[in-house]
Amino acid sequence: MLNFFDLRNENLIEKIQKLKLEKNAVILAHFYQRPEIQKVADFIGDSLELAKKARETNADIIVMCGVYFMAETAKIINPEKKVLIPYYKAGCLMADTAIKEEIIEYKKKKPDTFIVTYVNSSADVKAVSDICCTSANAVKIVKKLYEQGIKKFLFVPDRNLGSYVKEKLGNDIEMELWDGYCYVHDQVSKEDVIFYRERFPKCVVVVHPECRKEVRDLADFVGSTSQIVKFVKQTSAKIVVVGTEEGIINYLKKIAPEKTFYSLYRRFICDSMKFITLSRLYKCLLEEKYEITLDENLIKEARKPIEKMLELS
Ligand code: 13P
Numbered sequence: 270m271l272n273f274f275d276l277r278n279e280n281l282i283e284k285i286q287k288l289k290l291e292k293n294a295v296i297l298a299h300f301y302q303r304p305e306i307q308k309v310a311d312f313i314g315d316s317l318e319l320a321k322k323a324r325e326t327n328a329d330i331i332v333m334c335g336v337y338f339m340a341e342t343a344k345i346i347n348p349e350k351k352v353l354i355p356y357y358k359a360g361c362l363m364a365d366t367a368i369k370e371e372i373i374e375y376k377k378k379k380p381d382t383f384i385v386t387y388v389n390s391s392a393d394v395k396a397v398s399d400i401c402c403t404s405a406n407a408v409k410i411v412k413k414l415y416e417q418g419i420k421k422f423l424f425v426p427d428r429n430l431g432s433y434v435k436e437k438l439g440n441d442i443e444m445e446l447w448d449g450y451c452y453v454h455d456q457v458s459k460e461d462v463i464f465y466r467e468r469f470p471k472c473v474v475v476v477h478p479e480c481r482k483e484v485r486d487l488a489d490f491v492g493s494t495s496q497i498v499k500f501v502k503q504t505s506a507k508i509v510v511v512g513t514e515e516g517i518i519n520y521l522k523k524i525a526p527e528k529t530f531y532s533l534y535r536r537f538i539c540d541s542m543k544f545i546t547l548s549r550l551y552k553c554l555l556e557e558k559y560e561i562t563l564d565e566n567l568i569k570e571a572r573k574p575i576e577k578m579l580e581l582s
């Protein structure tokens with residue numbers, strides 16, 4: 270039987286579906302979104318998949334249920350479309366650690382260094398970067414650039430993903446790391462992995478590369494959210510310990526109901542992702558706010574590193 274909250278949610282979901290059709294809108298949602306948002310979304314994916322979907326869509330309105338940089342990315346690659354985010358304060362704290370002026374200053378000092386910027390960054394920062402990457406393609410992209418003869422890199426802003434890329438490509442890579450990190454993933458320690466290994470010796474531990482090296486080193490699998498989804502689909506393990514934001518567990522339970530999932534950390538929650546609620550999504554579609562607006566020139570400049578990423582990935 271449905272409880273009060275389920276009933277209220279069902280009612281909102283119905284209204285959202287109706288508005289979506291009336292306005293020819295598409296709802297894109299990240300894996301970290303609340304279960305009820307995942308339920309109403311047309312597509313659920315990681316940062317790279319969301320960017321690709323945003324580029325392919327025929328909808329007039331794109332509603333991005335994720336954090337601000339994801340909506341900005343959708344706008345940059347779809348300037349002619351209306352892009353909305355249900356709550357304008359849903360920012361990514363890691364993205365905030367990279368500042369455009371500081372990167373310009375760095376480039377003045379080291380003009381021969383190639384700036385590789387994680388999509389978890391503002392449009393301003395993207396505009397002064399040479400290429401973007403996501404956690405799904407970072408290793409592949411830097412490898413391709415290295416093979417093309419680029420030898421010096423700065424990785425912005427996640428020091429953990431940057432160190433993972435360096436590790437994967439070997440010590441020949443000359444890569445400096447920006448001192449940014451994700452407060453959600455960086456709080457996990459190796460003791461958390463050891464705790465689960467002792468409790469469930471047959472479990473598999475999957476973690477996001479935004480986790481620290483000491484955590485990645487003890488994991489069975491390291492990958493972006495979509496890569497974690499793929500791994501879970503094919504593993505025979507019955508118990509999976511998930512080292513990324515717990516919203517993804519709702520999705521994993523749907524695709525692998527026979528498995529048991531545990532969150533690697535007691536509060537593995539990105540508060541910004543959770544700012545997106547059904548009532549905010551409904552209001553967003555009804556009033557067509559909050560709309561992402563960016564200066565034309567900024568769109569032009571920020572688009573270049575994103576397009577370069579999409580070409581190489
Ligand atoms: P993914 O691209 O792997 O979905 O990661 C996005 C993110 O913000 C992780 O914290």
Ligand code: SF4
Binds near residue numbers: 363364514542
């Ligand atoms: Fe940003 Fe971390 Fe939230 Fe991902 S989990 S959106 S990196 S703050």
